[in-house]
Amino acid sequence: MLRSEQVTIDCLQYCNWSPAIFDQMAQGGVDAVHVTICYHEDFGETVQNLETWNRRFQDYSDRIVPGRVAEDVLTARAAGKTAIFFGFQNCSPIEDDVDRVEICHQLGVRFMQLSYNNQSLLATGCYEKEDPGITRMGRQVIREMNRVGLVIDMSHSAERSTLEAIEYSTRPIAITHANPASWHPALRNKSDEVLKALAASGGMVGFSLYPHHLKNLSDCTLPDFCAMVADTAEKMGIDHIGIGSDLCQDQPDSVVAWMRNGRWTRDTDYGEGSSSIPGFPDPPAWFRDNRDFPALGQELLTVGFSKVEVRQIMGGNWLEFFRRSFTREN
Amino acid sequence: MLRSEQVTIDCLQYCNWSPAIFDQMAQGGVDAVHVTICYHEDFGETVQNLETWNRRFQDYSDRIVPGRVAEDVLTARAAGKTAIFFGFQNCSPIEDDVDRVEICHQLGVRFMQLSYNNQSLLATGCYEKEDPGITRMGRQVIREMNRVGLVIDMSHSAERSTLEAIEYSTRPIAITHANPASWHPALRNKSDEVLKALAASGGMVGFSLYPHHLKNLSDCTLPDFCAMVADTAEKMGIDHIGIGSDLCQDQPDSVVAWMRNGRWTRDTDYGEGSSSIPGFPDPPAWFRDNRDFPALGQELLTVGFSKVEVRQIMGGNWLEFFRRSFTREN
Numbered sequence: 001m002l003r004s005e006q007v008t009i010d011c012l013q014y015c016n017w018s019p020a021i022f023d024q025m026a027q028g029g030v031d032a033v034h035v036t037i038c039y040h041e042d043f044g045e046t047v048q049n050l051e052t053w054n055r056r057f058q059d060y061s062d063r064i065v066p067g068r069v070a071e072d073v074l075t076a077r078a079a080g081k082t083a084i085f086f087g088f089q090n091c092s093p094i095e096d097d098v099d100r101v102e103i104c105h106q107l108g109v110r111f112m113q114l115s116y117n118n119q120s121l122l123a124t125g126c127y128e129k130e131d132p133g134i135t136r137m138g139r140q141v142i143r144e145m146n147r148v149g150l151v152i153d154m155s156h157s158a159e160r161s162t163l164e165a166i167e168y169s170t171r172p173i174a175i176t177h178a179n180p181a182s183w184h185p186a187l188r189n190k191s192d193e194v195l196k197a198l199a200a201s202g203g204m205v206g207f208s209l210y211p212h213h214l215k216n217l218s219d220c221t222l223p224d225f226c227a228m229v230a231d232t233a234e235k236m237g238i239d240h241i242g243i244g245s246d247l248c249q250d251q252p253d254s255v256v257a258w259m260r261n262g263r264w265t266r267d268t269d270y271g272e273g274s275s276s277i278p279g280f281p282d283p284p285a286w287f288r289d290n291r292d293f294p295a296l297g298q299e300l301l302t303v304g305f306s307k308v309e310v311r312q313i314m315g316g317n318w319l320e321f322f323r324r325s326f327t328r329e330n
Numbered sequence: 331m332l333r334s335e336q337v338t339i340d341c342l343q344y345c346n347w348s349p350a351i352f353d354q355m356a357q358g359g360v361d362a363v364h365v366t367i368c369y370h371e372d373f374g375e376t377v378q379n380l381e382t383w384n385r386r387f388q389d390y391s392d393r394i395v396p397g398r399v400a401e402d403v404l405t406a407r408a409a410g411k412t413a414i415f416f417g418f419q420n421c422s423p424i425e426d427d428v429d430r431v432e433i434c435h436q437l438g439v440r441f442m443q444l445s446y447n448n449q450s451l452l453a454t455g456c457y458e459k460e461d462p463g464i465t466r467m468g469r470q471v472i473r474e475m476n477r478v479g480l481v482i483d484m485s486h487s488a489e490r491s492t493l494e495a496i497e498y499s500t501r502p503i504a505i506t507h508a509n510p511a512s513w514h515p516a517l518r519n520k521s522d523e524v525l526k527a528l529a530a531s532g533g534m535v536g537f538s539l540y541p542h543h544l545k546n547l548s549d550c551t552l553p554d555f556c557a558m559v560a561d562t563a564e565k566m567g568i569d570h571i572g573i574g575s576d577l578c579q580d581q582p583d584s585v586v587a588w589m590r591n592g593r594w595t596r597d598t599d600y601g602e603g604s605s606s607i608p609g610f611p612d613p614p615a616w617f618r619d620n621r622d623f624p625a626l627g628q629e630l631l632t633v634g635f636s637k638v639e640v641r642q643i644m645g646g647n648w649l650e651f652f653r654r655s656f657t658r659e660n
Binding site for chain 1: 370372422425426427428429447448449450451454457458459460461462463465466467468470473474592593594595596597599
């Protein structure tokens with residue numbers, strides 16, 4: 001029964017939020033979105049970002065509601081609204097304080113990456129040359145995240161750190177937005193070893209629609225993308241896959257510069273881009289905003305998934321994962 | 331001429347500062363001390379610690395003066411006072427901001443460790459199981475420290491990170507407080523490979539008198555200690571050794587708990603101690619406070635160093651290093 005619930009969940013967006021985008025979520029039938037609250041912000045800056053969201057929930061209460069537990073997705077859907085779940089793309093908000101994990105959960109945060117592109121206090125990012133795995137503090141933080149129900153997200157982390165996070169975490173973890181490296185060999189995409197370990201532990205991957213993660217980048221076709229989904233379903237099992245689009249709609253290029261450079265470098269880091277293509281890449285023609293989700297679900301049927309399987313991929317699996325993940329253990 | 335300058339410099343203390351201790355510095359003829367300003371403090375907390383020192387410079391102006399350039403040591407000595415040079419035992423005050431390096435130098439800081447016992451954003455600490463070397467941000471920060479004249483200190487860092495810091499830094503670095511691991515195999519002590527690379531690059535080691543770094547711990551004898559100094563002089567050359575006592579006089583055990591645990595763990599980390607010996611160890615009977623420096627110099631003569639060599643070890647080498655290190659490159 002649960003698996004046939006018809007919900008659409010996108011497990012990663014970082015748009016330049018506006019009423020127009022909230023309207024598009026409704027038009028696309030998107031019931032829940034995991035939104036990014038920080039990239040490099042410290043705790044104080046992150047709280048300011050949360051305050052901005054609290055105002056949005058007041059100002060656009062006809063469109064969006066705070067998402068804290070899985071059932072908020074169904075409540076939002078019934079009301080024709082979208083539930084917004086908060087996540088960090090880095091561990092910078094907890095600074096060096098393990099007790100800040102619980103504070104962040106109390107403030108509504110449900111996902112935290114243990115590292116962004118660089119080495120963090122907890123784990124290694126995918127752009128470092130060396131990956132020593134989970135640090136001493138990292139082990140403490142994983143245990144605390146497990147306790148309070150804050151999901152470990154390793155989307156931007158390096159291989160060994162990711163495998164160790166899967167191993168050390170007593171609860172399933174997520175890679176909210178990435179694709180298989182075997183399909184498109186970007187540093188941000190994941191090895192088959194990681195994807196299989198993730199599935200074996202009950203974890204989830206969200207397929208990314210960010211062009212740098214796609215075969216042929218912005219020219220990737222919808223059938224190619226859906227064929228990759230089918231291929232990954234074979235590897236991981238149908239229960240462990242979903243969508244995490246990494247949609248960065250309406251953002252100026254200064255935002256991607258902040259993501260890549262933060263305050264940590266005096267050189268310019270181009271990340272997945274280059275000095276000739278320093279900004280956000282163009283999205284694929286078939287995925288420009290939240291209104292494009294229904295066509296994606298339709299194409300998944302075309303490549304051979306059943307209706308039940310498409311429901312799982314488009315949101316049912318994330319809903320199940322939310323049910324298992326956001327509760328406190330003690 | 332320079333080498334025969336008679337100065338006494340201790341390149342690491344973290345005492346519970348009081349007028350009594352400042353008096354003892356004068357009685358021991360200590361002309362300059364590198365004092366620790368932070369272990370885990372963030373930038374704001376570190377600024378508060380600097381404010382406390384600024385008040386001390388006013389309140390005890392008859393005893394202590396701020397140390398910013400090497401010549402401040404000689405000025406202090408001529409006035410019968412002690413020059414206080416600031417250092418960080420961790421990179422926590424610069425947070426994730428490479429531009430904070432220059433700010434800290436402007437505030438008077440002259441030494442910064444790239445990591446304490448744990449992995450940092452820049453390098454690895456000696457208690458981590460894995461050491462991936464200098465991180466992406468670490469390379470940026472080393473370059474910036476070189477530019478502004480903030481000395482890289484690797485006292486608590488792990489082997490590979492230390493070797494890479496020596497390699498990547500264009501200016502000589504310091505290990506302000508540690509002993510050879512070949513003499514006493516503590517995690518905090520340094521391999522012959524590190525000590526030789528340090529010397530070859532023009533760097534300095536300061537010998538520690540902290541019991542956990544000494545053979546036979548608190549029972550270490552003064553002749554044993556001085557024999558180790560002589561042995562290390564053979565390995566590194568007489569120009570690259572000095573004193574960094576790690577004196578933690580009058581500190582309550584809560585302070586060593588802060589050093590080890592900061593805010594990063596919910597378990598108790600005992601560092602070099604254990605659950606049965608959780609606090610500060612007793613100092614050796616022959617090194618209890620700043621008044622014990624003259625006897626240490628005397629014993630170095632006894633083990634066979636010349637008068638000039640003893641002057642180098644007791645402060646002359648650090649003075650030379652200060653001259654080369656604290657100036658801006660541009």
